[in-house]
Structures are given as C-alpha cells and as structure tokens.
Amino acid sequence: MIDPLAACLILLAFLAFGGLSMGPAIIAASTAYLLLKGLDPSIAAESILQGLFNGYTLLAIPLFILAADIMNAGSLADRLLAFCRALVGRLKGGLGHVNVVASLIFSGMSGSAIADAVGMGKIIINMMTKDGKYSASYAAAITAASATIGPIIPPSIPMVLYALVSDQSVGFLFAAGIVPGLLMAAMLMLMNMVMAHRRKFPTDDKIPLRDFPRITFEATPALLLPVILLGGIYGGVMTPTEAASVAAFYALFISVAFYRSVSARQFYSTLVAAARSTATVGILIAGALALKYVITRENLPDIVAAFIGQYDLSVVGFLIVLNLVFLVLGCLIDAGAILLIIVPIFIPTAQALGIDLVHLGVIVVVNAMIGLITPPYGLLLFIVSSISGAPLMQIIRDLLPFLCALLVALGIITFCPDVVLWLPRLLGYQG
Incomplete structure (x- = not known):
C-alpha cells in the first residue's frame, strides 16, 4: 500500500x-x-x-487588499507619479527612477506586489514608452523588479502570512522590512543609472520648481497614509489589523472627499474585486493550514532538522542553502504557498542554529518576491507583459540586470542581520 x-x-x-x-x-x-x-x-x-x-491577524489581509484596490480605482497613482517625477525625474534615466520611487511609496499603502504592478504599472509604462524614450520591454522589466519592493516595505500581506506560521509580531516584522526595502530600491536605482548611461537613455523633462509645492500638496493626502499607519502601529495606538481597517477607510475617504475620483459604482466594483482576491488568498490559507496539519503529524520539521544536522552546517551554510531552496521554489510555486507550507519546515532548524525569526521572515519574503520575477512561474512577468505588450523573452532579457541587483540586496539582507534588525530593536524588539 x-x-x-x-x-x-x-x-x-x-x-x-x-x-x-x-x-x-x-x-x-x-x-x-x-x-x-x-x-x-x-x-x-x-x-x-x-x-x-x-487570532485576528488574518483580518488584516482582506482590509489591506481593499485599501489597495480603492487606491487603484482612484487617482492616487497619478498624484504619486507626478510627485515622484518632480522629485527624481530630472536625473539620468529619470523615468526609471520615478518607477522605483513610485513603487517604494505605493508599497507603503498596498502591501502587495501585484497591486503595485497593476496600480502603477500601466501608467508608468505608458509614460516611459511615450515618444520611444524607453523600450516597452525595459519599462516592463523595471516595473516588475520595483514591484517586488511592495511586500517588503510595510504594510505587507506576506509578512502577515509569515507571522501566522512563525508566531512572530506583525509590528516588528513590518519594522524589519523598512531598511531592506530601501536597500532594494537603492540597488534598483543604481542599476537603472548604469543602464541609462550604457544605453544613453534621455533625461526627463524638468518640472519647474515653482510647480513643486502644488504637486506636493496634491500628493500629500496619499503620502500621509504610510505615516498614519506606521505611526499608529509603533505609537501603540492601533494593532496591525486595526491599521489595515484605517488604511481602507482612509483610502476611501481621500479618494471620495479629497480627490473625488471614486464613484458609487466604482466603489461597488472595488468591493467585488477585493472579495474575489480575498477568497483566493483565503482558499490558499485554508489549504496551507490543512497541509501544515499533515506536516506536523508526519513530524517533517524534525526530520528535516535531523537531516540538515548530520551535515553540521554553520549558520552561514544554512542560510546559503535556505536561499538556494527558496529561490528555486520561487521559480515554480506561489509565494503564499512557500510562506505557509515550506517555511514552517525550516523554522525549527533556524531556531536551533540561533537565527532570529524576524530576520528569517524578511529573508524568506524577499526570496518569495524575487520568485515573482523569475521564470517559469514569475507572475509579475506575465502581468507586465500583458500591460506593456512586450514579448516575455525580451522582458526577461532586460530584467536580468535588475535581478542581479536584487540578489546583491538579498545577500546583504541575509548575511548582515543588523541591517534588518536595527529598526525593530530601536522600537523595543528584544531579538
């Protein structure tokens, strides 16, 4: 049998x-x-x-999804892009930098790489390809690469999923993602600058300084959302789940009252879209919890720990193996499945080696996000290909330099834990 x-x-x-x-x-x-x-x-x-x-942690997921969908339905993306263009558009390869900075800011609101790519992607890709300034494949490639920052900078839906399986604080996990997210953005902007000089990309039209206060004022309500969320969480005013509900309400309020860009019909469509996305995630979580029950009954974490233990791996050796495993898995299966099913198998071994679980959480989430831009699974690749109309193979070719930049950032995040843990410790984390 x-x-x-x-x-x-x-x-x-x-x-x-x-x-x-x-x-x-x-x-x-x-x-x-x-x-x-x-x-x-x-x-x-x-x-x-x-x-x-x-446990109320999982309630944060549908609320963050709703907040992101409301922002996509409104004109927040347009205002944020205008602000980013005024901020960094005058640099060499300016619209590439605008792409990265816009993703960095938008990630402080959506918590989802997919929402980032869909919300910002079409607008910024059209901006970059207008008048033939950038090829469609390059615009799509940097859009996909910058979207990986979304779930690293808080709020983050993958961090909530990791908190579920690791029993770690969502607040400290959010804090741990801030510096790594900024590092990833810096590496992508550096690579964009190198590519801009190599391919002789144009400098964007300079926006007059006299227009900067107006553009900043129009973007301020959207820019305040990450400040309200993080200030509320780390000020002890609200839990991450409560912050998610505030995010959804605030996104609706500024879209309706300030920008007047969401009608009743659009809001209804947004609710339906958020419900569908939530159902998809919910089914995945249900399946993962069932499989976790199987894994626990079969004692797989201890078996894996014993198997790895016989090779007497050091912390560095284990982290190298861990990254290789998750990078390969990211090419094949969904990021949510990796976090909910595969990660719990490695947690006991990581604890035995003295690896901080908040640090581990950032490592695995970054790996899972890189998986979104690596074939054959590479969900973000298919999304930006659909948006831009560029052939998938051309996008992959233009993506390779950015993938290398993200792998360098992953190496720093993995082997320099203080980069990850500095801010959480500043906020009271004892790990």
Missing part, C-alpha cells in the same frame, strides 16, 4: 502542475492523506481551527 504522505505529495504535484490553483490542489491532497491515514477530516478541521479563533 502506498504511503499516505507520498500519495499526498504526488497528488499535490500532479494537480498543481496540471493547472489547478494551489489552494484547491493542497486541500484535495491533504484530504486524500487524511482518508488514506484513516483519520476523521472533521476532527482534523477542528484541530486546525482551534488556533485561529482568538
């Missing part, structure tokens, strides 16, 4: 690579395990749900 765990994994691979979404595939595979093992699925479901009844 086939081993239930082997049957579960084989069925999961068959369904996932056969085209079924990860959430339903995981649920089907986990259910098959329970039946082959002779376990009652209802008892397993009760056991899985017991740990969620008193």
Whole structure:
C-alpha cells in the first residue's frame, strides 16, 4: 500500500502542475492523506481551527487588499507619479527612477506586489514608452523588479502570512522590512543609472520648481497614509489589523472627499474585486493550514532538522542553502504557498542554529518576491507583459540586470542581520 504522505505529495504535484490553483490542489491532497491515514477530516478541521479563533491577524489581509484596490480605482497613482517625477525625474534615466520611487511609496499603502504592478504599472509604462524614450520591454522589466519592493516595505500581506506560521509580531516584522526595502530600491536605482548611461537613455523633462509645492500638496493626502499607519502601529495606538481597517477607510475617504475620483459604482466594483482576491488568498490559507496539519503529524520539521544536522552546517551554510531552496521554489510555486507550507519546515532548524525569526521572515519574503520575477512561474512577468505588450523573452532579457541587483540586496539582507534588525530593536524588539 502506498504511503499516505507520498500519495499526498504526488497528488499535490500532479494537480498543481496540471493547472489547478494551489489552494484547491493542497486541500484535495491533504484530504486524500487524511482518508488514506484513516483519520476523521472533521476532527482534523477542528484541530486546525482551534488556533485561529482568538487570532485576528488574518483580518488584516482582506482590509489591506481593499485599501489597495480603492487606491487603484482612484487617482492616487497619478498624484504619486507626478510627485515622484518632480522629485527624481530630472536625473539620468529619470523615468526609471520615478518607477522605483513610485513603487517604494505605493508599497507603503498596498502591501502587495501585484497591486503595485497593476496600480502603477500601466501608467508608468505608458509614460516611459511615450515618444520611444524607453523600450516597452525595459519599462516592463523595471516595473516588475520595483514591484517586488511592495511586500517588503510595510504594510505587507506576506509578512502577515509569515507571522501566522512563525508566531512572530506583525509590528516588528513590518519594522524589519523598512531598511531592506530601501536597500532594494537603492540597488534598483543604481542599476537603472548604469543602464541609462550604457544605453544613453534621455533625461526627463524638468518640472519647474515653482510647480513643486502644488504637486506636493496634491500628493500629500496619499503620502500621509504610510505615516498614519506606521505611526499608529509603533505609537501603540492601533494593532496591525486595526491599521489595515484605517488604511481602507482612509483610502476611501481621500479618494471620495479629497480627490473625488471614486464613484458609487466604482466603489461597488472595488468591493467585488477585493472579495474575489480575498477568497483566493483565503482558499490558499485554508489549504496551507490543512497541509501544515499533515506536516506536523508526519513530524517533517524534525526530520528535516535531523537531516540538515548530520551535515553540521554553520549558520552561514544554512542560510546559503535556505536561499538556494527558496529561490528555486520561487521559480515554480506561489509565494503564499512557500510562506505557509515550506517555511514552517525550516523554522525549527533556524531556531536551533540561533537565527532570529524576524530576520528569517524578511529573508524568506524577499526570496518569495524575487520568485515573482523569475521564470517559469514569475507572475509579475506575465502581468507586465500583458500591460506593456512586450514579448516575455525580451522582458526577461532586460530584467536580468535588475535581478542581479536584487540578489546583491538579498545577500546583504541575509548575511548582515543588523541591517534588518536595527529598526525593530530601536522600537523595543528584544531579538
């Protein structure tokens, strides 16, 4: 008779690579395990749900999704791009820098790489390709690369998912992402500057200084959102979940009352889109929790820890292996599945080696985001290809320098933990 765990994994691979979404595939595979093992699925479901009844962390996810969708429906993206263009557009390869800085700012509102690419992508790609200043493939490549910053700078939906499986503070995880996110943006801007000189990209038209106060004023309500969120969380005024509800309300308020860019019909469409996105994430989380139950029953984390332990890896060696594993997995499977299913297997080994779990969280989220721009999965690649109309292979070719820049940033984040932990410690983290 086939081993239930082997049957579960084989069925999961068959369904996932056969085209079924990860959430339903995981649920089907986990259910098959329970039946082959002779376990009652209802008892397993009760056991899985017991740990969620008193936790409100997951409520942050639909609220952040709603906030991002409202901002995409309104004119916030236009105002932010105008501000970024006035700020850095005058530099060599200016619109490339605008792309990165806009993603950096927008990431402080959406918490999602997909929302960043969709919300900013079409506008900035059209700006860059207008009059043939930049090729469509280059504009798409830097848009995809800069969108990876979205879930690193708080708020961050992947950080919330990591907090669920690691039992770490969402607030400290958010704080830990700020400096790495800025580092990633700096590396992308540096690479854009190199490419601008190499390919002789033009300097953007300079916006008169007299227009800067007006542009800044128009963008100020949108720029205040990250300040309100982070100030509220680290000032002890609100929890991350409460901050997510504030973000959704504030995004709606400024879109309706200040910018007057969201009608009742648009708001209804936004609610429907947010509900669909939430359902997709919810099914994935449900499947991941079921598979986590399987993994726990089979004692896989301890088995992996024992296997790695026999090679007597140092902390550096373990982190190298970890990065390689997650970079490869990121090419093949969804980022949410990596965080919810694969990460818990490595957590006991990381703890045994003395690796800080907040530091580990930033490492795995950065890896998962890089996976979004690496083929064959590379969801962001397909999104920007659809938006720009550029062939996928041309986008990948232009993306390679930015991918190298992000890998350098990943190396610094991995092997210089103080870069990640400096700000959380400043805010009271004891790790």
